[in-house]
Amino acid sequence: MHFCIRDDDTSFFTSPDELERAYGDITVHGPVSLAIIPFCRAGTSRGLPKESRDRWTVHPLEDNPALVSYLRNAIAAGKYEAMLHGYYHDEPGNRREFLDGVELERKVREGKAYLENLLDTAIRVFVPPHNAIGKEGLKAITNAGLHLGGVAGMRHGWPLLSPASLAIWWRLRRRRQNGLDGLPYILNVAGHRELAGTAITPRAVLRRSLERFDEAVGLDGVFCAATHYWEFEAPTGDPEAKTVGDHLRKLVHRARVDSTVHWMSVGAVLDEGLHIP
Numbered sequence: 531m532h533f534c535i536r537d538d539d540t541s542f543f544t545s546p547d548e549l550e551r552a553y554g555d556i557t558v559h560g561p562v563s564l565a566i567i568p569f570c571r572a573g574t575s576r577g578l579p580k581e582s583r584d585r586w587t588v589h590p591l592e593d594n595p596a597l598v599s600y601l602r603n604a605i606a607a608g609k610y611e612a613m614l615h616g617y618y619h620d621e622p623g624n625r626r627e628f629l630d631g632v633e634l635e636r637k638v639r640e641g642k643a644y645l646e647n648l649l650d651t652a653i654r655v656f657v658p659p660h661n662a663i664g665k666e667g668l669k670a671i672t673n674a675g676l677h678l679g680g681v682a683g684m685r686h687g688w689p690l691l692s693p694a695s696l697a698i699w700w701r702l703r704r705r706r707q708n709g710l711d712g713l714p715y716i717l718n719v720a721g722h723r724e725l726a727g728t729a730i731t732p733r734a735v736l737r738r739s740l741e742r743f744d745e746a747v748g749l750d751g752v753f754c755a756a757t758h759y760w761e762f763e764a765p766t767g768d769p770e771a772k773t774v775g776d777h778l779r780k781l782v783h784r785a786r787v788d789s790t791v792h793w794m795s796v797g798a799v800l801d802e803g804l805h806i807p
């Protein structure tokens with residue numbers, strides 16, 4: 531079974547200390563895949579510091595040289611993987627950049643090249659801001675040779691008439707009818723692959739995450755924990771994992787004690803393309 535961790539919203543506004551506090555002790559054991567915003571626009575996202583919200587100014591990652599140097603070193607050491615997380619991330623009027631936005635081909639191409647140059651790495655995965663992507667966005671990432679962190683779905687860009695996407699759609703529907711949430715395998719959709727994440731947020735419950743984890747182990751499938759470093763201290767109301775950080779650390783422990791679990795980056799899991807239905 532494959533285990534990976536996806537963390538969203540690293541940007542100009544992130545400090546190396548914040549990432550180190552969240553992941554310093556985790557990346558000793560395995561990689562964390564960071565979805566990074568190349569040109570963060572300071573809009574309404576909760577990942578932004580409160581005092582910077584609603585300014586709508588644009589902040590290239592390179593304007594935070596301490597973070598760039600921290601990321602370059604940690605990526606070279608195999609602690610982090612860089613993934614592309616939109617272009618500006620925030621759009622005025624609550625529009626979702628890769629569902630309602632324009633010039634997506636250019637933004638994917640430029641954002642990918644920018645991060646690859648700046649961080650001296652190769653990018654294999656796109657994570658859409660707000661987990662929202664549509665037909666044009668999917669086309670743009672497929673043309674750039676990227677996979678999707680997340681699942682687009684039939685209403686959001688899968689080719690409607692393709693037997694492969696219909697088969698996947700049918701299979702997901704059957705899972706839901708059987709009361710199974712989460713998705714313990716990779717999807718192979720027209721020209722790219724998609725990997726669902728299990729959201730580790732304040733509303734998530736550890737017992738349910740562990741159920742999904744065990745299902746993935748049983749199927750020799752995939753479990754991807756999707757979280758935010760900026761929310762690690764947030765309380766959950768779950769006595770089994772009192773904060774988001776506790777929740778993730780307990781999953782990491784579960785992954786470490788099981789010798790059948792292979793902990794990889796999100797890109798490596800998608801590149802291997804195992805467990806395609």
Ligand SMILES: [Zn+2]
Pocket residue numbers: 538539615619658659660
């Ligand atoms: Zn985000």
